[in-house]
Amino acid sequence: MAYRVKKAFKIYPELTTLVDGVRVALNEAYVHTDAGTAQHPPKTISIPLATQSQLKKIFERGDPCIEQYEEEKPVEIENNALGLIEQSQGKKKTMQRNEP
Amino acid sequence: MACTLTALNSLTGCPDNTGGLQYSYVAKLSDITAVTNTANLITALTMSTTGLWKKLQYDKNDTSYFNQPGQRLNDTGALTYPQESLLQFGGFNAAADLIADGVADCCQLVFLHVLTNGQIAVQGLEIDANATGGFTGTKIRDTKVTPTQSSNTSAEEAFLQFLVRGTSKHVAPFTDLTPAEIEAL
Numbered sequence: 695m696a697y698r699v700k701k702a703f704k705i706y707p708e709l710t711t712l713v714d715g716v717r718v719a720l721n722e723a724y725v726h727t728d729a730g731t732a733q734h735p736p737k738t739i740s741i742p743l744a745t746q747s748q749l750k751k752i753f754e755r756g757d758p759c760i761e762q763y764e765e766e767k768p769v770e771i772e773n774n775a776l777g778l779i780e781q782s783q784g785k786k787k788t789m790q791r792n793e794p
Numbered sequence: 795m796a797c798t799l800t801a802l803n804s805l806t807g808c809p810d811n812t813g814g815l816q817y818s819y820v821a822k823l824s825d826i827t828a829v830t831n832t833a834n835l836i837t838a839l840t841m842s843t844t845g846l847w848k849k850l851q852y853d854k855n856d857t858s859y860f861n862q863p864g865q866r867l868n869d870t871g872a873l874t875y876p877q878e879s880l881l882q883f884g885g886f887n888a889a890a891d892l893i894a895d896g897v898a899d900c901c902q903l904v905f906l907h908v909l910t911n912g913q914i915a916v917q918g919l920e921i922d923a924n925a926t927g928g929f930t931g932t933k934i935r936d937t938k939v940t941p942t943q944s945s946n947t948s949a950e951e952a953f954l955q956f957l958v959r960g961t962s963k964h965v966a967p968f969t970d971l972t973p974a975e976i977e978a979l
Binding site: 702703706708709710711712715717720724726728739741752755756757758759 | 839840
């Protein structure tokens with residue numbers, strides 16, 4: 695199973711939360727510039743995109759932004775299909791060899 | 795919530811009953827995208843971007859408070875909680891003017907009040923599992939700031955006050971997010 699942001703929350707390109715005290719972006723990585731104040735100079739910070747394991751934690755804590763979904767694996771299916779064909783061809787060859 | 799009675803005892807265990815607020819954080823309701831909670835305790839927030847919680851450090855002069863006195867229509871009717879907090883900042887100048895005008899134009903605000911006892915109460919937001927993101931603003935009346943500037947006399951202090959009012963259907967939730975986590979959001 696994989697995890698992703700629900701469609702309703704895709705409208706926020708800089709959707710942000712904390713996981714284990716670390717700030718992460720949920721839709722895409724971005725750079726944020728803090729305007730600064732009289733006490734603090736401006737600063738630029740990069741917010742990394744959440745990994746699948748971080749999304750899993752966010753989902754498991756009950757965050758309504760994240761959903762679980764079944765990953766599509768077209769390449770593996772293709773390989774499996776190819777494997778089956780090769781297997782069946784191999785069987786045929788074996789059978790041919792065993793023929794008197 | 796269904797009718798539930800729970801025993802309560804503040805005579806033993808010495809609960810921290812120090813009143814007042816230490817400082818607060820404020821953000822626009824529209825900048826909060828999702829709330830995760832357990833039994834009215836907010837355990838996580840998701841924001842539309844980072845750096846949206848602004849820290850409010852007001853005077854520690856026994857003036858700041860956050861109250862929510864429950865009231866029933868005609869004594870036994872519908873229950874609501876008019877929430878009110880007062881935050882007082884020393885000074886009277888042009889910069890304070892701009893801050894006052896800016897905050898006054900916000901229609902729906904959320905405050906995280908760090909109480910003197912260390913707990914963090916959330917004003918301006920209600921948990922609602924059926925709402926998108928798991929929350930709404932205060933359901934009866936939006937939470938807004940009414941700023942007041944007073945020069946007062948030379949025997950008193952000049953200040954800018956934020957009177958924050960809204961009316962909720964339920965008591966304000968708390969959060970277990972730490973101040974460091976709120977500032978990191």
